[in-house]
Amino acid sequence: MTTRNVHGQVLAACVAGFALVAPALAQAQEAATAREVRLAAPRATSEFSVEQALRTRRSLRSFAPTPLTLAEVSQLLWAAQGITGERGRRTAPSAGALYPLELYLVAGNVTGLPSGVYRYRPAEHGLVQVAAGDRRAEVAAACRQSWVAEAPASVAFTAVYARTAKKYGERSVRYVPIEVGAAAENLALQAVALGLGTTVVGAYDDARLAAALGSAADEQPLALLPVGRQ
Ligand SMILES: Cc1cc2nc3c(=O)[nH]c(=O)nc-3n(C[C@H](O)[C@H](O)[C@H](O)COP(=O)(O)O)c2cc1C
Structure with a gap:
């Protein structure tokens, strides 16, 4: 069985499961099960200005051993790819509004969230678990950067180039990395505003990270952002 088939079956099971529990989840601001997580609505305002975030952002590679909260994870994912407008428009721009990016949360120390790998679902502002267990060591090994495993969580950005290429052809080779850069910077600035830090990691073995x-x-890993407290 291929990786894609396994992934497809897990996702199908998750979607079916989500439909069953959706009414109960709607009553809770934030609820978690083994396979899907409805995230709390992100906050829309802050005392921390964009200018402050720009002024103080610095790559962070050393993290306190304290967990991230689910609310922080919610805010970070929303900043990167959250839905903010009609017809699915998001926080980050996308060529032709075709949205080639997929986000994965590699959670190892997040309060209220079992360790595992989760795919972010912008439409529901939720997570679907795609792998159980702490995968931080494997992710760090793929990067050959041991500090990556010390972050309580990382957000991996992958892209399905075909979504953009169907309209823009070879131009997608330019457009998709531009989109990753915009989304990653959104997340980085949001991290600063939350009192967290991150680093854009581009050095890794593609196959090992995938x-x-x-x-x-059909997804190409394009960036990894380990996130934590200083
Ligand atoms: C495309 C890209 C790839 C990067 N890859 C790595 C990486 O693999 N490991 C790492 O520690 N930092 C990585 N960085 C972070 C840079 O080293 C960092 O941004 C640079 O030293 C400037 O420091 P600052 O981010 O604190 O301003 C990467 C940055 C970019 C933009």
């Missing part, structure tokens, strides 16, 4: 994430065969 295996650690359990991402689909």
Whole structure:
């Protein structure tokens, strides 16, 4: 069975499961099960200005051993790819509004969230678990950067180039990395505003990272952002 088939079956099971529990979840601001998580609505305002975030952002590679909260995870994912407008428009721009990016949360120390790999679902502002267990060591090994495993969680950005290429052809080779850069910077600035820090990691073995994430065969890993407290 291919990785894509396994992933597809897990996702199908998750979607079916989500439909069954959706009414109960709607009553809770934040609820978690083994396979799907409805995240709390992100906050829309802050005392921390964009200018402050720009002024103080610095790559962070050393993290306190304290957990992230689910509310922080919610805010970070929303900042990167959250839905903010009609017809699915998001926090980050996308060529032709085709949205080639997929986000994975590699959770190892997040309060209220079992360790595992989760795919972010912008439409529901939720997570679907795609792998159980702490995969931080595998992700760090794929990067050959041991500090990556010390972050309580990382957000991996992958892209399905075909979504953009169907309209823009070879131009997608330019457009998709631009989109990753915009989304990653959104997350980085949001991290600063939350009192957290991150680093954009681009050095990793693509196949090893994809295996650690359990991402689909048509997805290209493009960036990894370990996040934590200073
Ligand atoms: C495309 C890209 C790839 C990067 N890859 C890594 C990486 O693999 N490991 C790492 O520690 N930092 C990585 N960085 C972070 C840079 O080293 C960092 O941004 C740079 O030293 C400037 O420091 P600052 O981010 O604190 O301003 C990467 C940054 C970019 C933009």
